[in-house]
Amino acid sequence: MKKLRIGIFGFCRGAYYVDHLLTNNTSVVAVCDKRKDRLEQARKKLGDTTQYYEDFESFINHPLDAVVIANYFHEHTEYAIRCLEKNIHVLCECISNATMAEGVRLVEAAEKSKAIYMLAENYPYMLFNQEMKRIYEGGSLGKCFYAEGEYNHNGDPYCSTPDAWNNIKVLFDGEKHWRCHLPRTYYVTHSLAPIMYATGATPIRVTAMPVYFPLPKDCSRASYVGEKAAIITTLNNDNSVFKFTGCSTFGASDNSYRLCCEKGQIENIRGTGGKIMLRYDPWQIPDGREENNFYMPKWNDPDAKLIKNTGHGGGDFCVVREFISCVRENRKPDFDVYFATKMSSVAILGHRSLLEFGMPYDLPNFKNKEDRDKYRNDTLSPFYYSDGREPTIAPCSDPDYKPSDRQIENFNKVLKG
Numbered sequence: 468m469k470k471l472r473i474g475i476f477g478f479c480r481g482a483y484y485v486d487h488l489l490t491n492n493t494s495v496v497a498v499c500d501k502r503k504d505r506l507e508q509a510r511k512k513l514g515d516t517t518q519y520y521e522d523f524e525s526f527i528n529h530p531l532d533a534v535v536i537a538n539y540f541h542e543h544t545e546y547a548i549r550c551l552e553k554n555i556h557v558l559c560e561c562i563s564n565a566t567m568a569e570g571v572r573l574v575e576a577a578e579k580s581k582a583i584y585m586l587a588e589n590y591p592y593m594l595f596n597q598e599m600k601r602i603y604e605g606g607s608l609g610k611c612f613y614a615e616g617e618y619n620h621n622g623d624p625y626c627s628t629p630d631a632w633n634n635i636k637v638l639f640d641g642e643k644h645w646r647c648h649l650p651r652t653y654y655v656t657h658s659l660a661p662i663m664y665a666t667g668a669t670p671i672r673v674t675a676m677p678v679y680f681p682l683p684k685d686c687s688r689a690s691y692v693g694e695k696a697a698i699i700t701t702l703n704n705d706n707s708v709f710k711f712t713g714c715s716t717f718g719a720s721d722n723s724y725r726l727c728c729e730k731g732q733i734e735n736i737r738g739t740g741g742k743i744m745l746r747y748d749p750w751q752i753p754d755g756r757e758e759n760n761f762y763m764p765k766w767n768d769p770d771a772k773l774i775k776n777t778g779h780g781g782g783d784f785c786v787v788r789e790f791i792s793c794v795r796e797n798r799k800p801d802f803d804v805y806f807a808t809k810m811s812s813v814a815i816l817g818h819r820s821l822l823e824f825g826m827p828y829d830l831p832n833f834k835n836k837e838d839r840d841k842y843r844n845d846t847l848s849p850f851y852y853s854d855g856r857e858p859t860i861a862p863c864s865d866p867d868y869k870p871s872d873r874q875i876e877n878f879n880k881v882l883k884g
């Protein structure tokens with residue numbers, strides 16, 4: 468079988484794709500990053516047969532079958548569109564679009580293109596999330612009425628713990644970096660995608676509340692966001708309701724999901740490394756189960772050995788494998804452009820709701836032209852634009868909130884130290 472020729476755009480998160488791409492019988496033929504140190508890292512890993520580029524235009528002219536887009540969080544869309552226009556398949560990091568207008572343009576580009584667009588959302592492929600989907604689809608729980616998703620990733624605000632999540636030099640490149648301006652609803656895919664994927668429900672209306680507790684004034688983070696979390700709710704197209712956090716920073720990090728259904732509930736238990744709790748009404752217990760079941764799910768997958776040791780609970784490997792097989796089989800991915808832009812709409816309009824302390828917003832259906840036209844010129848963004856323009860909407864529920872001088876000084880000291 469001919470090896471697909473893959474390019475990686477952005478070699479920070481992008482570096483984590485290399486091994487999975489190689490084990491899935493592809494060649495990484497080109498890497499692009501504007502930072503020379505990251506290109507040097509790539510060269511060390513991939514050698515001299517791969518080509519290295521500092522600018523996207525030269526990179527995209529290299530002969531490529533597919534591109535992994537892993538540049539800045541809020542700048543994926545333009546590059547994804549450029550690939551789709553050239554019929555190059557796209558595996559795009561989260562999120563798909565940071566403005567509503569970009570969402571419209573992305574959908575239209577994907578509809579016109581012969582290439583496949585897939586969002587690289589990895590959390591639904593974690594073992595416990597796959598188990599919840601498997602049990603739900605098995606039917607023993609009946610219809611899901613309500614589901615919860617929590618992506619909770621706390622960081623030491625003083626950066627005194629030497630792990631990756633506290634490594635400011637890896638995570639940021641200055642005060643204008645997207646992570647300093649990231650509203651809590653925007654990093655939504657890891658909490659929302661697993662429950663959308665498991666239940667098949669699609670959000671149609673969103674509200675969000677801020678959990679406003681700013682960081683200590685003397686810490687080493689320069690965040691323009693004072694919230695610890697956004698509590699987001701959606702009404703869905705099947706009358707079910709979701710409640711999820713966006714990205715939260717409560718003490719004791721873990722990710723957790725829960726489906727509440729007609730005959731029982733299933734969830735992963737926080738702090739257990741992925742144990743499942745599956746409970747039924749005493750009068751609706753299926754054969755072979757107890758009323759309360761606690762167990763560690765097992766991979767039932769031909770690639771189990773490979774998957775077990777990969778990042779994000781196996782999710783990173785599964786995303787790449789799914790993308791490559793969609794390309795090879797010319798099959799539509801589950802996390803297609805509509806799934807992806809729906810989640811971005813939740814992120815963007817959820818933030819507007821949060822700024823108005825819970826005002827509900829209807830979510831557009833980008834399959835309809837009327838809905839697209841409504842948002843075609845909506846370019847509001849809480850991030851610095853790629854051409855250097857200032858953000859056009861506040862990132863935080865307190866419009867006057869900004870990091871203290873001390874925080875900025877400490878942040879820059881760690882960044883440059």
Ligand SMILES: NC(=O)c1ccc[n+]([C@@H]2O[C@H](COP(=O)([O-])OP(=O)(O)OC[C@H]3O[C@@H](n4cnc5c(N)ncnc54)[C@H](O)[C@@H]3O)[C@@H](O)[C@H]2O)c1
Binds near residue numbers: 640
């Ligand atoms: N799914 C996951 O589990 C997961 C985990 C981490 C990051 N991510 C996502 O990966 C993306 C990147 O995040 P990150 O952690 O790598 O940090 P980052 O955004 O700081 O890194 C982006 C990289 O892209 C390069 N880059 C940016 N614009 C460029 C341009 N125009 N031309 C060339 N190079 C450019 C930067 O130099 C940098 O090396 C984000 O969307 C983030 O959400 C996803």
